[in-house]
Amino acid sequence: MTQTEQKDMSPYHLLKRNLVSRVIIVSITPLILISFIILYQFKISYHEKVEDHLEELIRKHKQNIDSFLGEKLSDIQALAKSHTFKEMSDESFLQDRLNILQQSFGRVFVDLGVINAEGKQVAYAGPFKLGQAQYAKAEWFQQALQREYYKSDVFLGLRGLPHFIIAVRETWKEKKWILRATIDFVAFNNLVEEIHVGETGFAFILNKEGKFQTKPLQEVRPDSEPYTEFLGYGEKAREEIHIVERKDDSGNKNIYVAAFLKHGDWLLVYQQRASDAFSDFTNTLKIALAIILVGGVSIITMAFVISRRIVGLISKVDLEKEMMNEQIVETGKLASVGELASGIAHEINNPVAIMVEEAGWIEDLLDEEEFQEGENLDEFKRALKQINTQGKRCKEITHKLLSFARKTDSRIQDVHINEMMEELVALSAQRAKYANVIINTDFRGDLPCVRVSQSELQQVFLNLINNALDAMGKDGGEINIISRVRGDNIVIGIDDNGQGIAAANLNRIFDPFYTTKPVGKGTGLGLSICYGIIKKLGGEIIVKSTKGTGTKFRVYIPISGKREMESASKVNNGSKTQIK
């Protein structure tokens, strides 16, 4: 049973699966394709844009820092060139110069110092008490002596504070001297610190050895990639700005922008989390993914819902079609069997008529005197009578067969169902008494009349009542007959508590010639004639039966008769008076 059910379900299952998969593929594929193509293009162009922007930013700052350093250098150079060592050795004069510088450039210049060739500071102007300091061994001093000018890396120096210096070498009376200026670290640091983009973007400067020249906002290990890579670049690469994307130690992807400053001595590094730098893209991506997800889910949901609905409709229509086909087949079967039956009946009728006539003739002849003495006369007469009886039985059968397909005495008249049923019950009462069966009736009083052929309807109910009586065993039983109105129909119920009908036989009981009665007891035409009559009226016979507990018949008769019945009645009404 389950296997057949599965078999029945499978085409719908398959159809549903096909529908769902096709709808999903057709809807989601373009959605995903378009989304990913656009996102990919957007990502590329957005990356380019961000990188261009960062490159430009760094380039500008490189120029700013370079020009800052250059300006400071040229200020100090001008100062050294325009005054002699003697003048500059005067501390008050030097203080004046520092004041002038500070007035014009702010507190960028922290202090000034004049150092002679031996490394001894001969004059100092500034906040620290560094007078007479000895620089002969300081590295910057060594470097500065060799060159026209020198810009140092940031170092702690004698003061213990981070700073860097610009030193200019001049010659006075064959002797070299050096003018040294300390550049305020905070001012310089600000220059770099102000390169601050987004939440994680910051910049710092490294020297050739990878030491910090400014304070990075976040902790950075300068001995790691890609800083070492940047620092390893050759002379040529030092003019360009480099952009790379790398993962740092903690696994975050960063974007690094590097530019060389101070003729390649320093490296300006800008770094930012990629997620931060491309946050707009990330947001867009998130929105797009959310839309794809929501869209996808709703497409899938809709695909399932719609497919289920469509497949449901189709299966319903199929079921209806199947039922209709069954009905058509059933009706067609009955009709064709009816045609066949009437043909056969008619053909049999004539030979039977001849046989009966021949028997009659023999009977006639037996009346003649010569036979009166015959010892078997009575036997002959009995045999002939039997032939006559059986001939009549044949006639009855053929007439039943014929009425199965033909309209017989089908005069249409107003029929009171209840009155008719009472007559029928009275007719059956004698038989019921012998069969030990009680017939209960429950008729609803206000049933409307129906325009039908009374004799046909009588045939139907007599048949059903007889069947109910036949279904009872020796112990008898009960038959309940009810009449009701249900919508546009009158419903007659005939219920018995007899032996019931086996489920296997239940769908065959309306087939002609189908009978479970012993041979000779039933023609198998009763119910199929009933079926034909009720169908012709536009009604319905429904049977429910359980083996062992009984059978329930429900006959539905439409209150407003069918049109064809009315037209049929015209023909028959014309001959009404002449039919006996």
Place this chain on the structure above:
Amino acid sequence: MNAPFVLLVDDEVPFVETMTKRLTKRKLRVIMAFSGQDALEKLDKNRNLDVVILDVKMPGMDGIETLGEIKKSYPLTEVIMLTGHATVESAIEGMKSGAFDYLMKPCDLEELMVKVEEAAKKRRDHEDKIKEAQVKEALSGHGV
């Protein structure tokens, strides 16, 4: 009264023959015909036929058609239709066209006898009335 003079028409030869024997035994004058055409020819030769027993269903010219011809040419002759159950409607149609009555096959012979007697009586009464009328007319004609 003379025994009715009957024409029995059916395509089933054994039926006609046996029926003829039985009717003859019951003092009827019976002649046979085995088709509609045959029946009309026999009628033409035997103008004094009282009753035609006519089967509805016959090959060729059927009972209804034959009935039409009979009523047209020999209006006084009464016709009893014999029918199988299936042709009750045609029998009814036949009665509309002037048949005396109908019987279903196989029929009870006594019933048939009664019908034949009735039909023959009707036919003869009818004939008598016509004769009477003719006599009256002749008398009145002479009287003038």
